[in-house]
Amino acid sequence: MSTRISKFNLAIVITICSIISTPIIAQEMGFEEYNPTSTLVVPGSEITKAKFPFIDVHSHQRDMSVEALNGLIGHMDAMNEAIMVNLSGRSGESLKEKIDNIKKSYPNRFVVFANVDFEGAKDLAWGEKAAEQLEQDIKNGAKGLKIFKSLGLRNKDADGNRLAIDDSRLDPIWAKCAEMGVPVLIHAADPKSFWDEMDSDNERWLELKTHPRRKRTATDPAPFEQIIQEQHNVFKKHPKTKFINAHMGWHANNLEKLGKLLDEMPNMNVGISAVIAELGRQPQNARAFFIKYQDRVLFGKDSWKPEEFPTYFRVLESNDEYFPYYKKYHAFWAMYGLNLPDDVLKKLYYKNALNLIPGLDASLFD
Numbered sequence: 001m002s003t004r005i006s007k008f009n010l011a012i013v014i015t016i017c018s019i020i021s022t023p024i025i026a027q028e029m030g031f032e033e034y035n036p037t038s039t040l041v042v043p044g045s046e047i048t049k050a051k052f053p054f055i056d057v058h059s060h061q062r063d064m065s066v067e068a069l070n071g072l073i074g075h076m077d078a079m080n081e082a083i084m085v086n087l088s089g090r091s092g093e094s095l096k097e098k099i100d101n102i103k104k105s106y107p108n109r110f111v112v113f114a115n116v117d118f119e120g121a122k123d124l125a126w127g128e129k130a131a132e133q134l135e136q137d138i139k140n141g142a143k144g145l146k147i148f149k150s151l152g153l154r155n156k157d158a159d160g161n162r163l164a165i166d167d168s169r170l171d172p173i174w175a176k177c178a179e180m181g182v183p184v185l186i187h188a189a190d191p192k193s194f195w196d197e198m199d200s201d202n203e204r205w206l207e208l209k210t211h212p213r214r215k216r217t218a219t220d221p222a223p224f225e226q227i228i229q230e231q232h233n234v235f236k237k238h239p240k241t242k243f244i245n246a247h248m249g250w251h252a253n254n255l256e257k258l259g260k261l262l263d264e265m266p267n268m269n270v271g272i273s274a275v276i277a278e279l280g281r282q283p284q285n286a287r288a289f290f291i292k293y294q295d296r297v298l299f300g301k302d303s304w305k306p307e308e309f310p311t312y313f314r315v316l317e318s319n320d321e322y323f324p325y326y327k328k329y330h331a332f333w334a335m336y337g338l339n340l341p342d343d344v345l346k347k348l349y350y351k352n353a354l355n356l357i358p359g360l361d362a363s364l365f366d
Contacts, residue, residue: 047314091134098112280336
């Protein structure tokens with residue numbers, strides 16, 4: 001009996017000693033939580049104010065009351081933003097109200113683009129009627145037309161079928177923009193990775209994990225390549241219409257291909273909104289692209305978060321190395337500066353927009 005007790009006590013002692021001597025292991029973390037502070041020490045600093053006044057050609061402001069505009073202007077001045085282009089202008093009376101508020105407050109600092117509701121498109125007469133409303137919106141002060149990604153992804157025609165971007169029933173709308181001399185800023189599809197398998201090879205895995213509704217398939221609603229080709233078909237069919245391809249047409253990760261597309265379609269320009277992370281990881285390649293196509297690229301941010309603009313300025317203006325991007329689920333890699341020449345920066349920041357968008361106050365950039 002005593003021998004058994006001794007062995008039992010010995011086992012307890014051994015167990016306790018084992019627990020005490022075992023090192024404490026840190027709690028396991030997921031990829032989302034792992035965000036180590038870099039130990040790299042290199043020159044560089046945040047740039048909170050653009051080197052030259054700029055035009056943000058890709059902003060969204062639902063509230064354009066005089067009070068809201070008063071609140072925006074302070075942030076704009078602090079960043080050196082001369083003109084904001086609000087792409088969410090809508091149409092009809094809603095658009096007129098926004099323009100009236102601009103006239104009452106800061107008539108040379110804000111402009112709006114009109115929108116078309118494509119849902120339920122029926123026939124060519126429908127397209128002609130939509131073009132007539134667009135013409136009236138432009139006469140009321142809209143400076144362009146913004147096309148949301150719902151066209152090609154979600155909009156359905158009167159028969160319940162997916163409405164393709166290059167549907168001939170929409171031709172009067174693109175033609176009207178050429179006639180009125182205003183640009184079309186168009187967002188088509190989503191990043192190609194949203195269509196790819198959601199596995200360890202997908203760079204957007206974290207984004208798709210945290211935002212599962214963004215996942216697409218070849219039948220939800222169509223292949224990426226098909227939607228993008230529909231957009232390009234419109235560009236080619238309407239060579240007199242000036243287009244600004246939002247998000248660099250989702251080809252910022254393949255600038256060689258984007259360059260070929262620009263060569264093929266001289267009426268296509270590109271905006272850099274929401275793709276600065278792609279540019280900041282290929283500084284030499286991106287710098288060469290911006291210099292070669294310096295007359296075709298426009299500054300835009302998309303979501304209105306003033307605290308995120310400094311990353312854009314730093315990528316475009318500095319030669320800093322290995323600095324963080326602000327949204328990890330978009331990019332888990334570091335940024336590098338392009339150090340663009342001043343003449344290229346001026347075109348990117350405002351000169352190209354002045355050439356494309358009618359009626360902007362050029363005196364703000366003297």
